[in-house]
Amino acid sequence: MDCGRIDERIDAWLDGELSERERREIARHLDECARCAAEHGALLAAVQRLEMLADPAAPEDFVTSVMTRLPERAEAASPARVAWALGLSGALGTAASVVAGLWLLTLLAASWAGLAAVAAALPALAMSAAHGALLLGEALAAPLAWGLAANVALLGAIALAYRWRGRLAQSGVYVAA
Amino acid sequence: MQPARARSLIERSLGGDRDAFGALVAEHRDRVFGFACRMLGDREQALDAAQETFVKAWAGLEGFDPTRRFEPWLFAIAANVCTDMLRRRRPALSLDAEEAADPPAPEADSPESALEDQELTRALRGLSEIQRMTLLLKHVRGFTYEEIAQVTGLPVGTLKSHAHRGRRRLAERLTGSGDDDGLRTDR
Numbered sequence: 001m002d003c004g005r006i007d008e009r010i011d012a013w014l015d016g017e018l019s020e021r022e023r024r025e026i027a028r029h030l031d032e033c034a035r036c037a038a039e040h041g042a043l044l045a046a047v048q049r050l051e052m053l054a055d056p057a058a059p060e061d062f063v064t065s066v067m068t069r070l071p072e073r074a075e076a077a078s079p080a081r082v083a084w085a086l087g088l089s090g091a092l093g094t095a096a097s098v099v100a101g102l103w104l105l106t107l108l109a110a111s112w113a114g115l116a117a118v119a120a121a122l123p124a125l126a127m128s129a130a131h132g133a134l135l136l137g138e139a140l141a142a143p144l145a146w147g148l149a150a151n152v153a154l155l156g157a158i159a160l161a162y163r164w165r166g167r168l169a170q171s172g173v174y175v176a177a
Numbered sequence: 178m179q180p181a182r183a184r185s186l187i188e189r190s191l192g193g194d195r196d197a198f199g200a201l202v203a204e205h206r207d208r209v210f211g212f213a214c215r216m217l218g219d220r221e222q223a224l225d226a227a228q229e230t231f232v233k234a235w236a237g238l239e240g241f242d243p244t245r246r247f248e249p250w251l252f253a254i255a256a257n258v259c260t261d262m263l264r265r266r267r268p269a270l271s272l273d274a275e276e277a278a279d280p281p282a283p284e285a286d287s288p289e290s291a292l293e294d295q296e297l298t299r300a301l302r303g304l305s306e307i308q309r310m311t312l313l314l315k316h317v318r319g320f321t322y323e324e325i326a327q328v329t330g331l332p333v334g335t336l337k338s339h340a341h342r343g344r345r346r347l348a349e350r351l352t353g354s355g356d357d358d359g360l361r362t363d364r
Contacts, residue, residue: 055211
C-alpha cells in the first residue's frame with residue numbers, strides 16, 4: 001500500500017469501515033513509513049483519546065429533579081385508549097349490522113321459508129352480538145378482523161335466505177309479506 | 178433493535194409508568210449529561226440541557242419508533258436542546274468569552290487523566306458545533322453515520338466531511354499546531 005492510498009483510506013479506517021486485511025496493511029505501512037506515521041499519528045492519537053473519553057457523572061439528585069419536572073402524560077394519546085376506542089368503534093359497527101340484519105330478516109319471517117332463513121342466520125347474529133360484547137368488555141386488539149368475519153357470515157346468510165325465497169315463490173309455497 | 182429491558186421500560190413509560198421512565202433516565206443520564214457538557218462547555222448549562230432533554234423525551238415518547246435504537250432518538254433531542262442553548266447564548270457572549278468558558282469537570286481516575294480530559298475538552302471547543310457533535314457521537318458514543326444522520330438531520334456524506342475536517346482540526350489543536358481562531362460554525 002502506498003502513501004497516497006493511506007491518505008485516501010485513513011478516514012475509512014477511523015470510521016471502522018475497512019476489512020481486517022486493509023486495516024493490517026495500513027498499520028504495517030504506518031510502522032514502516034516515517035512520513036505517514038508523522039502525518040497521521042496525531043490524527044490517530046486524537047481519535048483514540050476521544051474514544052477513551054469518560055462521561056462525567058450527573059449529580060446524585062438528577063433523576064429526582066427530572067421526575068419533578070415531568071408533566072402528566074396526555075391520556076388521549078395513550079395506546080390503551082387508542083385500543084379501547086378501536087374496540088368501541090368495532091362493537092358499534094357490529095351492533096349496527098345486527099340491527100340491520102334483524103330488520104331484513106323480519107321481512108322474510110312472514111312464512112315458513114322466512115323463518116327457516118332466520119334460523120339459518122341466527123349463528124351469524126349470535127357471533128356478531130358476542131363479538132360486540134367482547135370488544136366492549138376487553139377492547140380486543142384486532143376488532144376489525146373479528147367484525148369483518150362476523151358481518152360477512154351474516155350477509156352470506158341473508159343472501160342465501162333471499163335465494164331460497166325466490167325458489168319457494170316459484171314453487172308456490174312462499175307468499176311474500 | 179432494542180434490548181428487551183429497554184423495550185419494556187419504554188412500553189411501560191408510554192403507558193404512563195413514571196418509575197419505568199425514571200429507570201430510563203438513570204440509565205442514560207451520564208451519557209446525555211456528558212454529551213451536553215462537551216457541547217456546551219458549561220456544567221450548569223449542561224445540567225439544564227440534560228434535564229430538559231429527558232422532559233422532552235417524556236412528552237414526545239409516542240413519536241419514538243420502537244423498531245429503532247432508543248439512544249439516537251434521545252440524542253436527537255439532546256442535540257436540539259444544546260443547539261438551541263448555543264444559539265441563545267451566542268449574542269450574549271463573544272466568541273473569545275465562549276472559548277474561555279470553564280470546561281466541565283469529568284470524573285477522572287487521576288489528576289493526570291483529569292488534565293488530559295480538560296485538554297481534550299478545550300480542544301473540542303475549538304471545533305465548529307457540527308464537527309464537535311459529529312465527533313462526539315461517532316467516537317465517544319459509537320453511533321453509526323446513519324444514526325448521526327438521524328440525530329442531526331444531515332446526509333451521511335456531509336457528516337463524513339465534517340468528521341474528516343473535525344478530526345484534523347482536533348489533532349492540530351491537541352498538538353498545538355492549529356491556529357487559534359476560536360469557535361467556527363459551518364453548519
